[in-house]
Amino acid sequence: MKRFAALFATLDETRATNQKVAAMRRYFSESAPEDAAWGLYFLRGSRLKRLIAPSRIRVWAAQATALSEAVLDESYAHVGDLAETLALLLDTSGRAHDDDTPLSIWVQRLQALREADETAQRAALLQWWQQLPMLQCFLLNKLLTGELRVGVSAGLATRALAESAALLPALVNERLMGDWQPSAEAFRRVIAPVAMAATAPSDIAPRSAQPYPFCLANPLEADPAGLGAIDEFCVEWKWDGIRCQLIRRAGKTFLWSRGEEMLDGRFPEIEALAERLPDGCVLDGEVLAWREGQVLPFALLQKRIGRKQVGAKLLAEAPVALLAYDLLEWRGVDLREQPLARRRAQLETLAADHGLIVSPRVLAAGWSELAQLREGSRERGVEGLMLKRLDSPYRAGRKTGVWWKWKIDPLTFDGVLVYAQSGHGRRSNLYSDYTLAVWDGDALVPVAKAYSGLTDAELIEMDRWIRAHTREKFGPVRSVEPGQVFEIAFEGIAASSRHKSGIAMRFPRIRRWRRDKLAQDADRIETLRALLAQADTKIGDSSVED
Amino acid sequence: MWDVARGLVEQMDLIVPTPQGLYCPAGDFHIDPAAPVARAIITHGHGDHARPGSREYWGTDVGFGLLRERLGISAKIHKLRYGEILQFGAAKVSLHPAGHVLGSAQVRIEVDGEVWVVSGDYKREPDPSCAPFEPQKCDVFITESTFALPVYRWPDPSIVAREIFDWWQQCKVDGVCAMLCCYSLGKAQRILAELKIHTDEMVYLHGAMTRLVKLYRDAGVLMLPTDVVTNQPKNFDWKGRLVLAPPGASGTPWVKRFRPLSIGFASGWMRVRGSRRRQAYDRGFVLSDHADWPSLLRTIEETGAKRVLAMHGHTDALVLHLRERGIDAAPLELHHGASPGALNAATEAAAEIAAEAGALDHMSNNASGSTMDQHSELDFSED
Numbered sequence: 001m002k003r004f005a006a007l008f009a010t011l012d013e014t015r016a017t018n019q020k021v022a023a024m025r026r027y028f029s030e031s032a033p034e035d036a037a038w039g040l041y042f043l044r045g046s047r048l049k050r051l052i053a054p055s056r057i058r059v060w061a062a063q064a065t066a067l068s069e070a071v072l073d074e075s076y077a078h079v080g081d082l083a084e085t086l087a088l089l090l091d092t093s094g095r096a097h098d099d100d101t102p103l104s105i106w107v108q109r110l111q112a113l114r115e116a117d118e119t120a121q122r123a124a125l126l127q128w129w130q131q132l133p134m135l136q137c138f139l140l141n142k143l144l145t146g147e148l149r150v151g152v153s154a155g156l157a158t159r160a161l162a163e164s165a166a167l168l169p170a171l172v173n174e175r176l177m178g179d180w181q182p183s184a185e186a187f188r189r190v191i192a193p194v195a196m197a198a199t200a201p202s203d204i205a206p207r208s209a210q211p212y213p214f215c216l217a218n219p220l221e222a223d224p225a226g227l228g229a230i231d232e233f234c235v236e237w238k239w240d241g242i243r244c245q246l247i248r249r250a251g252k253t254f255l256w257s258r259g260e261e262m263l264d265g266r267f268p269e270i271e272a273l274a275e276r277l278p279d280g281c282v283l284d285g286e287v288l289a290w291r292e293g294q295v296l297p298f299a300l301l302q303k304r305i306g307r308k309q310v311g312a313k314l315l316a317e318a319p320v321a322l323l324a325y326d327l328l329e330w331r332g333v334d335l336r337e338q339p340l341a342r343r344r345a346q347l348e349t350l351a352a353d354h355g356l357i358v359s360p361r362v363l364a365a366g367w368s369e370l371a372q373l374r375e376g377s378r379e380r381g382v383e384g385l386m387l388k389r390l391d392s393p394y395r396a397g398r399k400t401g402v403w404w405k406w407k408i409d410p411l412t413f414d415g416v417l418v419y420a421q422s423g424h425g426r427r428s429n430l431y432s433d434y435t436l437a438v439w440d441g442d443a444l445v446p447v448a449k450a451y452s453g454l455t456d457a458e459l460i461e462m463d464r465w466i467r468a469h470t471r472e473k474f475g476p477v478r479s480v481e482p483g484q485v486f487e488i489a490f491e492g493i494a495a496s497s498r499h500k501s502g503i504a505m506r507f508p509r510i511r512r513w514r515r516d517k518l519a520q521d522a523d524r525i526e527t528l529r530a531l532l533a534q535a536d537t538k539i540g541d542s543s544v545e546d
Numbered sequence: 547m548w549d550v551a552r553g554l555v556e557q558m559d560l561i562v563p564t565p566q567g568l569y570c571p572a573g574d575f576h577i578d579p580a581a582p583v584a585r586a587i588i589t590h591g592h593g594d595h596a597r598p599g600s601r602e603y604w605g606t607d608v609g610f611g612l613l614r615e616r617l618g619i620s621a622k623i624h625k626l627r628y629g630e631i632l633q634f635g636a637a638k639v640s641l642h643p644a645g646h647v648l649g650s651a652q653v654r655i656e657v658d659g660e661v662w663v664v665s666g667d668y669k670r671e672p673d674p675s676c677a678p679f680e681p682q683k684c685d686v687f688i689t690e691s692t693f694a695l696p697v698y699r700w701p702d703p704s705i706v707a708r709e710i711f712d713w714w715q716q717c718k719v720d721g722v723c724a725m726l727c728c729y730s731l732g733k734a735q736r737i738l739a740e741l742k743i744h745t746d747e748m749v750y751l752h753g754a755m756t757r758l759v760k761l762y763r764d765a766g767v768l769m770l771p772t773d774v775v776t777n778q779p780k781n782f783d784w785k786g787r788l789v790l791a792p793p794g795a796s797g798t799p800w801v802k803r804f805r806p807l808s809i810g811f812a813s814g815w816m817r818v819r820g821s822r823r824r825q826a827y828d829r830g831f832v833l834s835d836h837a838d839w840p841s842l843l844r845t846i847e848e849t850g851a852k853r854v855l856a857m858h859g860h861t862d863a864l865v866l867h868l869r870e871r872g873i874d875a876a877p878l879e880l881h882h883g884a885s886p887g888a889l890n891a892a893t894e895a896a897a898e899i900a901a902e903a904g905a906l907d908h909m910s911n912n913a914s915g916s917t918m919d920q921h922s923e924l925d926f927s928e929d
Contacts, residue, residue, distance in 0.1 A: 015826060067696055068870050074863035075697045079818055088697035088817065429820045456824065
């Protein structure tokens with residue numbers, strides 16, 4: 001872990017992308033394959049499942065440091081990150097000695113701990129805490145709590161690996177798709193020269209399940225007329241569902257989310273459909289809650305997301321469908337280099353033969369007519385429009401100029417800040433995570449949590465205000481006097497029994513700090529309920545519990 | 547002017563908080579007053595401790611030059627040697643080294659055999675630019691608590707100096723200028739003195755630092771040779787040079803001339819990753835002129851005080867910890883300003899730092915001028 005810690009420190013310190021890539025390249029080429037495999041896994045943003053609850057770690061840390069939990073909590077509130085707080089507290093002098101245990105061994109040790117009883121867990125932790133230098137101790141704590149975040153994107157890590165193996169990033173990315181599990185063998189396969197990888201027999205079987213890297217859209221901020229003529233584009237609605245690849249190969253079906261999570265078994269409707277598809281067929285599309293040609297609210301789809309077993313009742317209440325919009329592989333041939341117009345034509349033929357639903361093209365005579373259609377997005381239950389160049393190949397990642405998303409303006413409300421919590425990473429030791437409330441009679445009811453949207457300077461100003469207007473402290477959370485109003489933007493609203501207000505919002509974030517408004521000027525719960533009622537009417541007769 | 551309800555208790559106290567700052571009723575003087583008073587004892591020359599406008603001042607002879615710089619040409623300043631005893635009414639008063647910056651002092655007050663000590667700002671690590679802290683036995687100890695959280699624990703300053711030197715040398719290899727941000731009074735001179743065992747190369751200073759560096763030289767502190775940035779010719783090659791600048795300079799056009807450059811920041815706050823990352827400095831060096839957690843505890847123990855009052859900073863954690871150990875501890879809040887005692891030192895520093903980092907550009911529409919004020923004070927404010 002020493003080498004990984006050194007890499008982490010370098011990535012943490014440098015701002016220049018080239019230097020970050022160079023540091024990762026060095027790490028990959030200098031590490032043993034089993035360690036490089038785990039390094040790659042963490043650099044690409046994957047995490048271990050949480051091993052030990054933070055509350056238990058806190059108790060043991062108090063014992064290890066001989067500090068009371070109250071003093072520990074003060075420290076945590078200041079630092080804003082439990083793993084770092086503990087590493088700093090345990091960093092007593094005279095402990096400079098090194099630890100050369102490789103990263104892969106540490107992962108093994110940690111995973112073995114999952115099965116151990118509490119006494120053994122505690123004993124192991126206390127020993128490691130005593131033995132590790134600060135940065136390694138910090139990383140260990142991060143792995144323990146399942147929170148490790150390294151400040152690089154998955155794409156950058158992939159690029160660095162590709163450079164160190166002298167391969168194309170797209171190829172490395174492809175080899176890493178799906179549920180990639182780190183091991184020396186898996187790492188060797190990823191960096192194997194082109195010819196070898198294709199012939200390695202162990203490589204063929206798992207590959208049949210592999211999705212292609214997703215093509216991602218860029219947000220369109222300017223006038224679409226600047227993009228060219230409207231007939232150069234395939235225009236579709238921007239659906240608010242789960243982006244997926246449906247793979248039918250060798251008589252088997254695989255469904256992958258954009259987050260490269262295997263969704264098999266969760267959507268029997270889609271798997272039933274896939275069985276009718278010929279082998280060597282890969283579709284790109286959106287899973288939606290769908291009934292009789294109508295999209296249902298995201299909240300219904302959400303009920304299906306977490307469920308691995310689906311009962312008849314839920315199937316009836318929240319039926320799903322795949323809306324296909326691209327065909328990436330047909331009869332085993334990779335179509336991605338072909339222009340979208342060709343792929344789309346092939347997709348439409350296929351759909352007619354096999355009962356697939358294709359995301360319809362939105363037709364308009366010109367950009368201004370399209371802009372008018374876009375205004376009706378919310379009523380249709382979509383997020384806006386997608387503009388895809390008809391002559392474009394299917395590109396991996398977010399390439400500019402291929403796919404554009406032209407979203408509608410979000411919904412907004414004015415909320416009063418009632419709770420603040422310190423943030424993580426760059427924002428640790430600043431109170432940056434806000435809970436916003438609206439008026440229900442004379443009371444303020446929390447309705448949303450927002451983490452982003454303020455500039456650093458505004459955050460710091462707010463942090464001072466929060467500290468000066470704290471009512472109560474609960475560990476890292478403070479309740480504050482109702483005095484600050486924020487305009488909150490959000491994407492959707494749904495009824496929820498898990499929230500006190502009975503309302504759940506999607507993607508709430510701070511749009512503006514309303515310094516011009518007093519707490520009493522904030523919105524009332526009735527306003528949000530009216531939005532909720534509007535959202536509900538789109539479901540028609542289907543019952544929404546909660 | 548203190549709370550009537552608590553009058554009985556406080557009449558027995560040698561030092562009480564007032565809107566002007568700490569006040570000694572028995573001797574009728576203030577310590578580091580926030581507003582003009584008749585008699586002011588000043589612990590050291592930082593802007594939030596030495597403010598102009600009072601009728602008479604007392605401070606150490608070693609720190610006289612800095613006080614003069616701070617308080618103005620017409621201020622009436624009396625010089626005191628460390629340990630020299632003055633009688634103010636019923637109070638015997640003396641100043642003792644605090645190890646914070648040149649001429650910094652603790653204030654010892656004795657009335658009828660009872661001894662109180664006001665620590666001022668202090669640290670316990672060795673510092674070649676000022677006299678080391680000398681613990682004073684006392685009944686009541688009023689301590690600063692800027693970094694009073696157990697996460698703050700300083701590395702050996704000689705190791706930090708080595709890190710700074712190595713970074714400078716690496717900048718030479720990389721062909722970039724090394725710009726180190728640090729506070730103009732105390733930290734800059736300490737670094738110039740610490741680096742002396744590694745080199746005798748010239749270091750270049752931001753204009754705000756030159757007079758303060760000269761005052762240290764006049765006081766006999768040995769430091770690397772320095773020159774002002776603006777003295778250099780227009781096409782001067784900055785590659786591999788070390789430049790010291792106040793943190794406020796890092797976001798300004800003044801910096802352009804040094805490009806390509808690596809920017810470092812030397813401060814106790816650099817101990818925490820969030821503070822380090824937020825300001826996008828290339829390097830953070832953990833170097834503070836304040837006491838860390840172990841030093842605070844050790845010092846409190848060495849004073850033998852039965853009662854401890856904590857001021858300025860993270861008083862909550864320190865008070866909690868001391869009470870758990872059976873020491874009569876309480877926060878001491880100064881009743882001045884709009885938000886009494888609620889501003890947290892870390893936040894203030896974070897605000898300063900971010901403002902310095904150029905974030906001010908985004909704040910031009912803000913109604914609040916507080917960050918602006920701090921910005922203008924930066925060159926003198928400590929950590």
